[in-house]
Amino acid sequence: MPDFVMSYLGSTVTPGEAGNQFWALMYVLIIFAGVSTAVICMNWIERKALAHFQVRLGPMRVGPHGLLQPFADALKLMLKEDIIPAEADQFVFWVAPLIGLLAAFTVYTVIPFGPSQAVSDMNIGILFMLGVSSLGVLGIVVAGWASNSHYPLIGALRSSAQMVSYEVAMGLAVVSAILMTSLNASGTGTLSMIGIVQAQQQQGVWFIFKFFPLGFIGFLIFAIAMIAETNRAPFDMAEAESELTAGYHTEYSGLRWSLFMLAEYAAMIAVSSIAVTLWLGGWMRPFPNLLNAPAWDFIFSLFPGLTFLGLTAITFVGVARMPAQSFFKIQRIGLAVFAALLGFIALLLLVIAVAGRSADGRLLARFSEGIDYVYWFVLKVAVFMYLFIWYRATWPRYRFDQLMRVGWKVLLPISLGVLVVTAIVGVLVS
Amino acid sequence: MSFPANDRTNLELETPDKPYLDSNELIINMGPQHPATHGVLRVILKLDGEKVLGTECVIGYLHRGVEKIAENRTYTMFNPYVDRMDYVAAVSNGLGYCEAVEKLMNVEAPARAKYIRVILTELNRIASHQLWLGTHALDIGAMTPLFYTFRDREEILKIFEKYCGARLTTHAFRIGGCQYETYAGFEKDVKNFLTFVAPKIDEYETLLTTNRIWLERTRNVGVISAADAIALGVTGPVLRASGVQWDLRKAQPYAAYSEFDFEIPIGTNGDTYDRYLVRMVEMRQSLRIIEQAVNGIPEGPIMGKVPKVIKPPVGEIYHSIEAPKGELGYFIVSDGSTQPYRLRVRPPSFVNLQALDIMVRGMLVADVVAVIGTLDIVLGEVDR
Numbered sequence: 140m141p142d143f144v145m146s147y148l149g150s151t152v153t154p155g156e157a158g159n160q161f162w163a164l165m166y167v168l169i170i171f172a173g174v175s176t177a178v179i180c181m182n183w184i185e186r187k188a189l190a191h192f193q194v195r196l197g198p199m200r201v202g203p204h205g206l207l208q209p210f211a212d213a214l215k216l217m218l219k220e221d222i223i224p225a226e227a228d229q230f231v232f233w234v235a236p237l238i239g240l241l242a243a244f245t246v247y248t249v250i251p252f253g254p255s256q257a258v259s260d261m262n263i264g265i266l267f268m269l270g271v272s273s274l275g276v277l278g279i280v281v282a283g284w285a286s287n288s289h290y291p292l293i294g295a296l297r298s299s300a301q302m303v304s305y306e307v308a309m310g311l312a313v314v315s316a317i318l319m320t321s322l323n324a325s326g327t328g329t330l331s332m333i334g335i336v337q338a339q340q341q342q343g344v345w346f347i348f349k350f351f352p353l354g355f356i357g358f359l360i361f362a363i364a365m366i367a368e369t370n371r372a373p374f375d376m377a378e379a380e381s382e383l384t385a386g387y388h389t390e391y392s393g394l395r396w397s398l399f400m401l402a403e404y405a406a407m408i409a410v411s412s413i414a415v416t417l418w419l420g421g422w423m424r425p426f427p428n429l430l431n432a433p434a435w436d437f438i439f440s441l442f443p444g445l446t447f448l449g450l451t452a453i454t455f456v457g458v459a460r461m462p463a464q465s466f467f468k469i470q471r472i473g474l475a476v477f478a479a480l481l482g483f484i485a486l487l488l489l490v491i492a493v494a495g496r497s498a499d500g501r502l503l504a505r506f507s508e509g510i511d512y513v514y515w516f517v518l519k520v521a522v523f524m525y526l527f528i529w530y531r532a533t534w535p536r537y538r539f540d541q542l543m544r545v546g547w548k549v550l551l552p553i554s555l556g557v558l559v560v561t562a563i564v565g566v567l568v569s
Numbered sequence: 570m571s572f573p574a575n576d577r578t579n580l581e582l583e584t585p586d587k588p589y590l591d592s593n594e595l596i597i598n599m600g601p602q603h604p605a606t607h608g609v610l611r612v613i614l615k616l617d618g619e620k621v622l623g624t625e626c627v628i629g630y631l632h633r634g635v636e637k638i639a640e641n642r643t644y645t646m647f648n649p650y651v652d653r654m655d656y657v658a659a660v661s662n663g664l665g666y667c668e669a670v671e672k673l674m675n676v677e678a679p680a681r682a683k684y685i686r687v688i689l690t691e692l693n694r695i696a697s698h699q700l701w702l703g704t705h706a707l708d709i710g711a712m713t714p715l716f717y718t719f720r721d722r723e724e725i726l727k728i729f730e731k732y733c734g735a736r737l738t739t740h741a742f743r744i745g746g747c748q749y750e751t752y753a754g755f756e757k758d759v760k761n762f763l764t765f766v767a768p769k770i771d772e773y774e775t776l777l778t779t780n781r782i783w784l785e786r787t788r789n790v791g792v793i794s795a796a797d798a799i800a801l802g803v804t805g806p807v808l809r810a811s812g813v814q815w816d817l818r819k820a821q822p823y824a825a826y827s828e829f830d831f832e833i834p835i836g837t838n839g840d841t842y843d844r845y846l847v848r849m850v851e852m853r854q855s856l857r858i859i860e861q862a863v864n865g866i867p868e869g870p871i872m873g874k875v876p877k878v879i880k881p882p883v884g885e886i887y888h889s890i891e892a893p894k895g896e897l898g899y900f901i902v903s904d905g906s907t908q909p910y911r912l913r914v915r916p917p918s919f920v921n922l923q924a925l926d927i928m929v930r931g932m933l934v935a936d937v938v939a940v941i942g943t944l945d946i947v948l949g950e951v952d953r
Contacts, residue, residue, distance in 0.1 A: 193716035536710025
């Protein structure tokens with residue numbers, strides 16, 4: 140094995156820091172594939188969860204319980220005719236979805252899935268993240284403008300105004316969290332995403348509980364602003380279906396439209412990741428400082444395997460509940476194979492967890508550790524993703540001016556207040 | 570189609586000295602294909618940014634010439650056509666038509682028929698309001714109530730289907746009474762429905778009535794004063810929400826309504842929220858009426874003394890009923906033949922739609938959608 144492959148393994152820093160370009164590229168590919176898979180899963184889960192909120196079944200036809208629906212949809216979208224309206228600005232129309240997609244995916248370079256499980260640990264990580272993620276609005280504005288049509292234009296204008304106003308409150312909430320990172324002996328804070336999580340570990344508290352309720356309010360402001368930032372209900376002004384048909388992507392279809400959707404969901408995962416990193420302890424498992432005996436480490440390292448075991452059990456229950464007619468035979472077999480696959484993953488994870496503990500080989504131990512970090516991170520993000528669906532099922536849509544009022548007159552003063560009070564409390568404490 | 574050149578449009582009349590393509594104003598076409606125009610309504614919006622400077626409704630995309638058809642059909646043959654006007658409240662349409670012809674012929678439906686008519690019409694009112702609530706909430710962005718209301722509306726449609734074989738265009742009544750006797754278990758079904766739906770209405774309210782976003786989206790939106798409403802001829806829940814206690818079921822009772830105890834809810838502000846509340850209370854009042862009717866339903870014949878060939882004497886008649894959307898009137902001129910000489914329908918949706926412009930002027934685009942929803946229009950009835 141070439142040296143540049145092996146030398147990084149066992150390192151405790153990100154490939155970006157270690158200067159290992161091979162592994163940095165590998166991480167980029169892994170993250171790209173992972174996020175795309177997550178978007179596909181999210182697509183299915185959103186449709187199923189939304190359906191069950193609304194006393195429907197959701198997709199049931201393509202594959203058992205509609206499991207293959209996202210793939211069928213993706214195939215359909217790819218095969219559709221590629222339409223560029225005659226009156227549209229061809230080049231800008233073409234480039235707009237790519238801008239959105241690029242912005243949404245670039246953010247992932249600094250998201251820390253673990254202390255070394257990130258492409259790079261920039262010392263300005265959070266600034267980079269906020270900056271790049273807000274570039275996503277450019278894609279939307281440009282799409283609305285290039286379509287040369289009224290509804291997309293209005294959608295794009297709404298979106299830009301909305302994002303700009305919510306970014307302010309969002310930024311201030313982030314600053315209040317960053318302030319908390321400086322509450323250590325040296326008195327210096329950090330903007331590094333990994334540093335922020337490590338600061339929470341050192342202080343022994345997630346920032347959501349720091350200076351209660353200050354951290355909590357900051358988190359809430361961010362949680363509200365991030366919905367607006369990603370144009371999701373109840374702030375989905377930009378694509379308000381009942382008003383603007385489809386908002387900025389009215390004129391888009393087929394693959395380009397699916398790129399917008401991919402960008403939207405990737406952005407949702409990205410902002411959830413910021414929230415998790417800043418306030419919910421990032422990759423840390425619950426109580427890493429209190430329950431720090433090796434026995435607890437072992438118990439918590441079993442969680443990923445157990446989760447998949449649970450999913451396996453649920454899927455097998457689904458297999459058992461399927462009607463016994465021969466019509467469902469293929470679906471039953473398919474679901475059983477899926478369950479077996481989940482079970483296999485569960486087994487693999489459990490074996491890795493157990494072996495990683497007993498193995499003195501650093502590689503396996505490190506791999507097992509990495510799985511833990513990624514698991515807890517993804518679990519926390521998944522909670523946010525579920526909330527996104529829940530909001531969408533529950534709430535009506537805000538009107539544009541009310542949205543602005545909430546942003547400027549409610550969230551901004553509160554986040555300013557939280558920032559000032561956090562600073563004062565921080566000085567008094569230290 | 571080049572509507573900008575059309576100088577009849579009232580949007581241009583307001584500012585005659587301005588060039589048409591003013592850089593500050595945007596004219597957009599909402600509909601006829603649009604998710605929130607409840608069918609094929611086309612609204613031309615003149616916008617300053619998001620602010621609505623004026624609207625113009627273009628209707629007629631669903632025009633089928635119902636009134637002209639009436640002149641070429643016998644009274645009996647025309648009866649099913651009225652179901653196709655307000656297709657979500659077909660029973661009410663049929664009731665109005667049958668009663669108008671009965672009045673023209675000077676016959677009266679027997680008491681039992683009247684009770685059956687009241688039960689079915691009130692069930693239909695609930696169904697219509699449920700459909701309104703679901704679509705109105707969907708327009709404002711709340712997806713979920715739609716599925717709840719449609720789930721419960723299904724129970725009403727099942728009763729209709731069992732009674733007359735049709736779910737939507739029921740053709741439930743005949744001139745002179747009802748064609749069908751109630752099926753075995755009808756009363757039990759209706760009573761079961763009453764106990765089933767009352768908690769469901771509470772369920773809709775838990776999602777919306779005190780929801781902050783719902784309040785902000787509906788309060789002080791699309792306000793219409795009582796004077797304006799009366800001047801425009803607006804009727805039904807839209808008029809009552811402005812504080813006018815006018816309901817034809819009380820004001821000039823028809824069918825068996827004078828025998829029941831129920832209240833007419835009125836609003837105070839005449840805004841979208843009041844219209845929402847009024848309709849929610851109306852659903853509960855309808856339940857009250859149905860309960861009294863189904864408990865007190867008399868025995869007896871269901872058809873009055875009506876000749877085989879319906880041939881009203883020469884004359885004219887206007888008869889109106891309180892449809893779920895407002896006053897539904899039929900004006901029939903008879904020349905003594907088997908076909909109406911002229912039949913004119915006064916559809917509530919058509920008249921109520923006039924109020925759209927004054928309700929949304931100065932509001933935002935999102936409010937146009939909310940107001941179209943709150944007016945509860947059915948384009949089949951607007952265009953006829």
